[in-house]
Amino acid sequence: MISLYVIAAFAVVIVFSFLIAPRRASVEGFFEGQVAGCAPGLWTLVLSQVTTWIFARSLMNSAILGYYYGAAGTLAYAAYYLSFLTGGYIIGQLRACDATSVQDWLGARFGAVGQGTYNAVIALRLLSEVFANLLVVGLIFSAVLPEMAGAGTVAVVVVAVMGLAYSAWGGLSAALRTDVVQMLLFLAVFGVAFLYLVASPEFSFAAIVTSEGTSGSRQGWVLLAVALLQVFSYPAHDPVMMDRGFIADRRTTRNSFLHAFWLSALCILAFGVFGIHAANLGAAYEGQLLATWSGMFPTWVFVALLVSLLVSALSTLDSALASAARLCVEELRLAPRSLAGGRVVMVIFMALGGALTLWGNSTLFDAVAVSGTASMFLTPVMIAVFVFGWSVPVWSYLVSFSAAIIGAAAYFLRSADFMVSILPDAPKYEQLLVICVAVLVVGFAAVLIGSRRVAD
Template sequence: MDSTTGIFFWGFLIMYGIVMFLLSPKTVSLGGFFKGEDKQGRAANPWMITASIFIAWIFAKSVTNAANMGANFGIVGGIGYAMYWLCIPLTGWALYRLRRKFKATGMISFLTEHYGIAAAFCFSAAILVRLFNEVWSNTSVVGAYYGASGSAPFVIAALLFTAITVGYCCWGGMRGSIITDVAQAILFAVLLIAVLVWVVPMHDLSDFATSGTWTLGGGVDFIIGAGLQCLSYGFHDAVLTDRGFICEERKMLKSFTVAGLLGFVAIVLFSLIGVHAYLDGMSIAGSSAPVVVAQSLGIVAFFMMAVIMIATAGSTLDSTFSSLAKLTARDL
């Protein structure tokens, strides 16, 4: 990109950081920092939790993978990747049962009480690996919009983005994470609609619906595998399970159900960007479908895609850091 465009891209990243700091309230209470309570000690609004779960799972790497699946397997690939989001209602139901039947107040305390310290420690170790994975996978996606992998712009963008997120997470904790998640969810929805309005009219809707082949080799095997993983996948994610204990049980279950269904729809819709590449015969070898498609549409589309990735990566990263803080400073 030329110098003017580069300044615009870097300027947006800095402005994004400023806005996130302005939105995130300074949290000084334990309940606010670790459980998302407001200044009066009230639990987070269920609809805020719904938005937080929704956007925290619509992370940069996931939407990139969804588009790549669409580019390789058509709509079958997009539906296959979206299957993972159905684990959110299943996880919500399981957490509802834990809270109602066993009076659980958290995953680590529940495991310690019923299975011992060793079980809780091993579970925490697995969760820490997952949280580490969330950090590098999302920052690398953001970095890719600023330079080639491993280049100086790539590394600087990834480090700057991480520093911004760590900063406002230390400032606002879980409460700040939930509030900024709402803003990031709105930004994602608006830009996703804008991109789809741009891309979808390039083909008949029937072309999108019939793309790919409904065979095991065409992606159905992935749908089956994702469906099986739904039974346990949600419990590997502290971001998800932490939000299962911060409001009343029935409200929590409703939040999880709505967030999971919205996430499924959003991922299928985002995969249409990859399906567009599939229908046009675009090659994504060595790159990603969102990058290739955005570049083919011009600098405006590329910028919009970069903003989508920053918003989705930020929502996951701030939730990751707030969950990491709770796991290490409180649970363990």
């Protein structure tokens, strides 16, 4: 019965998405998000930013980290949403330089090397977005249809095809318009579930705030430190956020980032409460918390949580595909700037992202940790230029980039024998903190030395 409710509710969301998507597509709308020649308004941008950043993987991460590490774990993940403030600052600096994208700015300073290294990182980021959200879809349907072999795989294929269908029709304009509806649906459905939770007799805000989860809060505080180290560069390597920073006037853009910060942070913290509450009740961890919740809440609350996750997954998929089309067509020039060119790119990215779901890695935070570490090469460079006005040489940029990529690889391969002998004998998040500090030390040293030599 639960499966029927989930399928029916999600089918309604998909139908609404098709109805809201623009009936007629244009090249400007596909790549620039314009509708009838006009840029999107403030709340279209706000809701689009929020729904693409509180995607299914993030909601699950927040709940899982809350379950294991209590309030500290959920707070650590919410700290990544400070990216809206740092991202707004970065966009403001780029537009003050008359840059039209991060690639434009990097190309002016570091040439093809700057653009090529950045594009490689964000291409992997976009693939991970498609993969991770399809993975959550598969996990949900595997949980609600345990008796059906391959239910998760079938769901992944169906959602991939449906999401691709309306995304490829309208591109960025379709993503923006459907994001608004999907976000409003998310807030309504999730809001009802959250109100039920806080009104239940066993719920206590004091217990939530002081909870240390099932594994103690130490690793949660470590993750908070990691998030604060990564949060300056993190938004710069997210093309979905950066693309939305150049499609409206500066005042609208600045305000959209501010509103997106508090709204998305509240959603992440609220979803994390469900994980913390499960730990406080002593519930056993099962299947990314999905099976845990099914035994904790009434059917309608459980369905509301699952539909919230599915809506957020769908909204992220269309935005990731729109950004992938823009990257390959406008920045890499791998396809003609036409509707057909953009659609071909979307098909390729969806196919590759779907194929990655067969890889079998269900540790959702790892993708965040690896991509966040890889993005840290931008922190020393942007701080040097934006804050101090220094001129950074190409070799300094490359040293910072190399340090970040090596750091990301080290965390990803931390279980390999050769990495075990190098990394400290500590929990993985403490290893990640050490790696992040090392990446920043090397990057800042290279930028400081290089900038001084240029000044001399």
